[in-house]
Amino acid sequence: MEYLSFELPIKELMDQYQTCSLVGEESGVDVKLACSQIEDKIIEKKKEIYGNLSPWQRVQLSRHPDRPYTLDYISGIADKGSFLELHGDRNFADDPAMIGGLMTLDGQKVMVIGTQKGRTTKERQYRRFGMPNPEGYRKALRLMKLAEKFHIPIVTLVDTPGAYPGLEAEERGQGEAIARNIFEMVQLKTPIFTYIIGEGASGGALGIGVGNKVYMLENTWYTVIAPESCSSILWRNWDHKEDAANALNLTPKDALREKFIDGIIEEPLGGAHYDPETAFLNLKSSILQNIKAFSKFTGQELETQRQDKFIAMGQFKG
Numbered sequence: 001m002e003y004l005s006f007e008l009p010i011k012e013l014m015d016q017y018q019t020c021s022l023v024g025e026e027s028g029v030d031v032k033l034a035c036s037q038i039e040d041k042i043i044e045k046k047k048e049i050y051g052n053l054s055p056w057q058r059v060q061l062s063r064h065p066d067r068p069y070t071l072d073y074i075s076g077i078a079d080k081g082s083f084l085e086l087h088g089d090r091n092f093a094d095d096p097a098m099i100g101g102l103m104t105l106d107g108q109k110v111m112v113i114g115t116q117k118g119r120t121t122k123e124r125q126y127r128r129f130g131m132p133n134p135e136g137y138r139k140a141l142r143l144m145k146l147a148e149k150f151h152i153p154i155v156t157l158v159d160t161p162g163a164y165p166g167l168e169a170e171e172r173g174q175g176e177a178i179a180r181n182i183f184e185m186v187q188l189k190t191p192i193f194t195y196i197i198g199e200g201a202s203g204g205a206l207g208i209g210v211g212n213k214v215y216m217l218e219n220t221w222y223t224v225i226a227p228e229s230c231s232s233i234l235w236r237n238w239d240h241k242e243d244a245a246n247a248l249n250l251t252p253k254d255a256l257r258e259k260f261i262d263g264i265i266e267e268p269l270g271g272a273h274y275d276p277e278t279a280f281l282n283l284k285s286s287i288l289q290n291i292k293a294f295s296k297f298t299g300q301e302l303e304t305q306r307q308d309k310f311i312a313m314g315q316f317k318g
Helices: 005-027 031-049 057-063 070-079 121-130 134-149 165-172 175-183 202-206 227-234 241-248 252-257 275-296 299-313
Strands: 098-105 109-115 154-160 192-201 213-217 222-224 263-265
Touching: 005 031, 005 057, 005 227, 057 192, 057 222, 057 227, 057 241, 057 263, 070 098, 070 109, 070 154, 070 275, 098 134, 098 275, 109 134, 109 275, 134 175, 154 202, 165 175, 175 202, 192 275, 202 263, 213 252, 213 275, 227 241, 252 263, 263 275
Parallel strands: 109 154, 154 192, 192 213, 192 222, 213 263
Antiparallel strands: 098 109
8 A cells, every 4th residue: 555645644553553463463462452442543543634635635645546447447346247348439549548348237238438547657658647649539439429329328437637738649639539529428318427536637537528417536636727737837836736726626525516516426434445345336336326317318308408517517697
């Protein structure tokens, strides 16, 4: 387990617990009471730290290297052996930063699409840190159209610091690809459910983020720009990234208050990486509930509800 800077008090207690357990094993002395007391302190410290996270700390937690990624969630929620990944945009190439395919959840067919990061240096380069190229968004749209044709619900999992900003991406129409996805997604006649599972930044997130229902996991963020980039624009450096995070209103509670999302998915204490199985179960439960709730909607009703939802954002009364 890796620990972030604000998690170091928990690390110290965990080290004490491991030492206590080791002493008991090696000496044969009964140290259950002492270890139990340390366990209680660990739980108390976790509640203290994770119950008072600043927006910047939540951003850090969303980027935790041990946090589950899209393929982890798919593996954790799909019926065993049911996920069939589909590749390519039928125009230029396959984009490993955007993955998608068919799976079943308790027998229910679902088209799942999401941005994928990597864990090792080689994987991160291969996945471009979860930043899709235009062909990634075009692949996603191709799969959405396929799902619409066969009346299959769509689930999108967002975890991206933004669309890839490289020259070749711009040459192949990055902005057009994202805009086309948004344009097409508001018109799809099959239900779409979007979940922010990590980072949700800018058009990179919106390119697969137009859903009938949009949710954020508890330790994620969703806004127009990353705090570091915001800081570099306003202050010409990254030193004010914490100020930017505070100003951007990027936490799940902020997004729910402003009605950008429809709900917050609870995570295990400390984050999804502490207990991935519980995180998978919470996500799966939400998906199945939404599929059931929207199963009686007609295609036109799904389209209208989705359009009304996004049109209403930003409205105010003078």
